[in-house]
Amino acid sequence: MNGTLACCTIAHHMRSSRILPIHGEVARSAGGAGALTKTVWALVFLAACNNAVTPVSTSTVASSSRALVAAPDLIDQPSYPDRTGRLPALSLQNLFHPTYFVPNDPSRIRTLLVTGDVIPARGVDYFATSRHDFLWPFRPTAAYTKNADITYINLESPLFAGCAVDPGPSFTFCGDARFVDGLTLMGAKVVNLANNHLSNYGAEGVTLTNQLLHQHGMLTSGLGPVAVYDVRGVKFGFIGFNGVGRAIDKEAVKASIAFAREQADIVVVQFHWGKEYERQPMADPGVPTPDDPVAIGHDAIDWGADIVIGNHPHWYQGVEIYKGKLITYAHGNFVFDQMWSEETREGVIGTYTFNGTQLVAATWKAYRIYDYGQPVFMSSKDSATALQTMEAASDQLASRMHEPTTSPVPAMPPPPAYAPEHAPS
Numbered sequence: 043m044n045g046t047l048a049c050c051t052i053a054h055h056m057r058s059s060r061i062l063p064i065h066g067e068v069a070r071s072a073g074g075a076g077a078l079t080k081t082v083w084a085l086v087f088l089a090a091c092n093n094a095v096t097p098v099s100t101s102t103v104a105s106s107s108r109a110l111v112a113a114p115d116l117i118d119q120p121s122y123p124d125r126t127g128r129l130p131a132l133s134l135q136n137l138f139h140p141t142y143f144v145p146n147d148p149s150r151i152r153t154l155l156v157t158g159d160v161i162p163a164r165g166v167d168y169f170a171t172s173r174h175d176f177l178w179p180f181r182p183t184a185a186y187t188k189n190a191d192i193t194y195i196n197l198e199s200p201l202f203a204g205c206a207v208d209p210g211p212s213f214t215f216c217g218d219a220r221f222v223d224g225l226t227l228m229g230a231k232v233v234n235l236a237n238n239h240l241s242n243y244g245a246e247g248v249t250l251t252n253q254l255l256h257q258h259g260m261l262t263s264g265l266g267p268v269a270v271y272d273v274r275g276v277k278f279g280f281i282g283f284n285g286v287g288r289a290i291d292k293e294a295v296k297a298s299i300a301f302a303r304e305q306a307d308i309v310v311v312q313f314h315w316g317k318e319y320e321r322q323p324m325a326d327p328g329v330p331t332p333d334d335p336v337a338i339g340h341d342a343i344d345w346g347a348d349i350v351i352g353n354h355p356h357w358y359q360g361v362e363i364y365k366g367k368l369i370t371y372a373h374g375n376f377v378f379d380q381m382w383s384e385e386t387r388e389g390v391i392g393t394y395t396f397n398g399t400q401l402v403a404a405t406w407k408a409y410r411i412y413d414y415g416q417p418v419f420m421s422s423k424d425s426a427t428a429l430q431t432m433e434a435a436s437d438q439l440a441s442r443m444h445e446p447t448t449s450p451v452p453a454m455p456p457p458p459a460y461a462p463e464h465a466p467s
Contacts, residue, residue, distance in 0.1 A: 129400050132363050134440060134448045137404050138433045144395055144403050152273045152396045154310065155190035155229075156351055158358070158373030158389045161239070162224070163199040163215035164208065165379030166415035171207050176220040179377045180228045182418045182465075183391070183409060188229025190393060191273045194280065195225070195376070196234045196312065196353045200247035201254055209379075215239045216247065222258050232271055236264025236282030237314040237354065263312060268302045276399060279306025285315040285333045286354055292341060299345045307399045311342045312351040316359075316372065319385065321435045323352070323359055323371040336362070336443070339369040349394060349401055356380060358390045358428070360435030361404075363445065368394065368401055379414040384458045387411040388420075388428060406432060412465035427455050 130142045144151055162170070162179065170176050180187075187193050198215065205216035225233070233255050241248055252262055261269035264282030271278045279302035283290050290313070302309045316335045317326035323335035331354075339350045343364050350369040352359070358374035374389025381387060390406040408428035409417040420428060434454040437447040 129397055129402050132366055132368060132401060133446060134361075134363060134433075134436055135446070137361070137363075137368075138429070138436070138448050140403060142402060144397070148274060150397050152276055152278075153190040153192070154278065154349075154394045154396070155187060155193045156370070156373060156392045156394065157187065157193075157195045158376040158391075159198045159237075159353055159356065159378060160195050160225075160376050161198045161215060161378040162201070162217035162221040162415075163205075163239075164210070164212065165381075166377055167205065167217050167221075168207055168209035169414050170221070171218065176218060177224045177227050179221075179415045179417070180224040182416060184228045186407065186419070187391065188227070190229070192231045192271055192278060193229040194232045194234065194310070194312070194351070195228075195230050196237060196314070197225075197251070197255075198237045198239045200240055200243050200251045202243070202247060202250040213239075214242045216243055219250075219254055222254050225255075225260065226258055230260055232261045232263060232269050232280050234263045234280070234282040234312045234314075234351075234353075236284045236312065238284055238286035240264075268298070268305050270305050276308065276396070277306040278308045278310055279303075280310045280312070282312040283314070285313055285335075285338065286331050287329060289330075290315070290333045290338055292338075295338075295342060296345045299342065299347055303346050308348045308396060309346060310349050310351060311347040312353070313338060313342075314354045315352055316355045318355050319357055319383075320355055321357060321359055321431070322439060323355075335371055336369075336439075339371070340364055343367045343369065348399070357385045358388065358432060360432055360437070360439050362436065362439055362443070368404060375411060376409075376417055377415055378411065381411065381414055381463065384460045387461070388458065389417070390428065390432065410461055412461075412463065416465065418465045424458075427458065431455050 130136060136142060166179055170178050199217045200215070201217045201219050201221055203219045205218055235248070235252065240251065248265070252265060255262055261271060261280070263269045263280040264284070269280040271280070281298045281302050283295055299309055299311065313335065315333060315338060316331060317324045325332055325334045335352060339352070339362070342350050348367060352369070352371040353373055355372040356375050357372060359371040361371065362369045370392055373392060375386055376389055387410050388408065390408050393405045394401055395403040406429060408420045408425040410420055410424070411417050430452050431454065433448055434452050437451045440447045
């Protein structure tokens with residue numbers, strides 16, 4: 043019998059005896075000093091048993107790290123920023139599989155929400171007019187889109203009273219001025235006007251649209267001045283450039299970023315760029331859209347942009363982390379009538395979260411357009427597929443640019459099946 047077993051056997055016998063402490067004294071069943079002595083020895087022996095040493099193992103197998111060191115309780119551990127005082131560096135892995143928990147602290151945290159192309163023209167204009175409801179395209183998503191410090195949209199159609207209602211296949215766009223109420227409903231704070239359709243009705247259409255938006259409390263980017271929006275003491279500066287049908291003036295971009303930097307703490311640059319109906323950013327010389335979005339995006343970061351926003355391809359595309367900054371290449375259509383393919387019906391709303399002036403997180407919420415102009419958020423299953431597509435596209439670009447990918451790299455899902463034309467009830 044080893045020492046531990048003997049100790050426990052005798053201890054069991056001692057515990058089974060009728061020796062009980064009562065109010066600090068020992069109750070003796072046998073009486074006299076002999077019982078007291080027996081009690082003392084019992085207590086000493088029990089203490090020894092409780093501190094008995096387990097024999098050293100003779101095994102030559104090394105113990106696992108979990109056997110040597112208890113697994114940490116991560117729930118009550120301070121986060122990386124709290125431990126180090128530094129914010130986490132951006133990476134595709136952290137964006138698509140976040141481990142950083144954004145603090146609920148309005149003094150530090152500010153959110154920028156970005157949509158894809160808003161084109162309340164053609165079929166959208168026709169169906170909204172038929173319904174006598176110019177809020178119709180925005181209703182299902184408005185509660186979400188307005189829940190940010192700044193909502194930034196790309197308006198790709200002039201808005202003015204007297205726009206002819208025409209659902210035909212024309213590429214000359216205009217929309218009813220009453221759509222501005224829909225933009226108000228969705229919480230639009232800044233509206234980008236640098237694109238290839240805003241000027242479809244000439245300088246007058248541009249002027250009327252710009253005036254309409256300002257009359258409803260919205261700032262505009264892309265017409266020259268920097269749109270500066272103050273969020274609790276942090277100033278965001280917005281500028282925009284069109285590269286569809288023309289080359290982007292790089293010197294103008296560089297100078298505008300420098301000018302915006304003088305006025306703002308965070309410089310947001312939006313580009314209208316790239317080849318349509320592609321999952322990867324690329325130039326399209328035939329349109330012409332001659333500039334490579336990747337090269338232009340890198341230039342903008344090199345010249346001082348804090349985040350680069352892309353739109354125009356009518357499909358959502360991947361994102362890139364370049365020198366610690368985020369470049370989003372396309373968010374897809376948001377409000378448009380391109381129901382002829384599933385890809386042109388799908389898009390993502392990006393929410394970009396800043397801690398102070400540093401971007402620390404991004405999320406994307408996927409939706410599908412129904413009834414020729416109304417985006418509705420996807421089911422969880424379809425949304426997961428869309429985000430996997432976006433992650434895979436981002437990894438493909440990162441591999442091409444010899445940049446870090448996510449791990450493991452997801453497979454690119456097959457092209458999505460065409461969904462019903464009408465929204466689910």
